[in-house]
Amino acid sequence: MFDPTEIRALLIETARARQTLTYGALLNLLGHAFTRPLMRQLCKVLDRIDEDGRVVGEPGLAVLVVRQSDGLPGQGWFVSRTGVYDDLPLEWEGTEARAYTQARQAEAFDYWEAP
Template sequence: MSEPLADPNIVRAHLVAAAAAGTAITYSELLNHLGYAFSRPKMRALCQTLGAVDAEAAERGEPELAVLVVRQSDGLPGQGWWVAGGAEKHGHRGSWEGAAAKTLVKRLQSAAFRYWSRRPPD
C-alpha cells in the first residue's frame, strides 16, 4: 500500500464539516482543501484515504462519509466507491449511474447530514 495522500483525520474533519453543512464535496474541492490540484493519481490516492475514514466511522457507529465525495459532472461518487463495496453493502448491484444510483447516494448522504447536523464536530 502506498503512502496516504493526507492524514485520514484531516480528511475526516473536512467531510464532517461538509456533512454538518448538509453538502456534498467534489473530489477537486477536497483535493484543493488538502493543498493539491486535481489529477487522477491524486484522486485515486484520496480514495484510499476515504476507505480508511469510512472504516473508522463504522467502528465508531457513525454514518459513512466517503459517499459525500462526488464527481462534479453528476454528483455521484466515483468508480472507486462503487467497486470498493460502498454500494454492495447497501444492496445495490445495479449501474453506478442513473436514478437508482442517485437514490442510494442521496439516502446515504442524508443520513450523514442528519447525524452531523445534530452533533458538534470532534
C-alpha cells in the same frame, strides 16, 4: 501524503453544512491540484475513513465526495462497498445510484447535524 484526521474533519464540516464536495474541490482544500494519481490516493483514505467509521457505527462520509459531472461518487466508491453492504444498486450511475447516494448522504447529514 493525506492526513485522514484532517480529511475526516473536513467531511464532518461538510456534512454539518448539508453539502457535498467534488473530488477536485476536496483536493484543492488540501492544497493540491486535481490529478488522477492524487485522486486515487485520496480515495484510499476516504475508504479507510469510512471503514473506521463503520466499525464504530457511524454512517459513511466518503459519499459526500462526488464527481463534478453528475454529483455521484465515483465507481470505486460503489465497488469498494460490494460485499459489505447488501443494499447497493446494481449500477453506479443513473436513477437508482442517485437515490441510493442521496439516502446515504442524508444519513451523514442527519448524523453529523450540529447540535
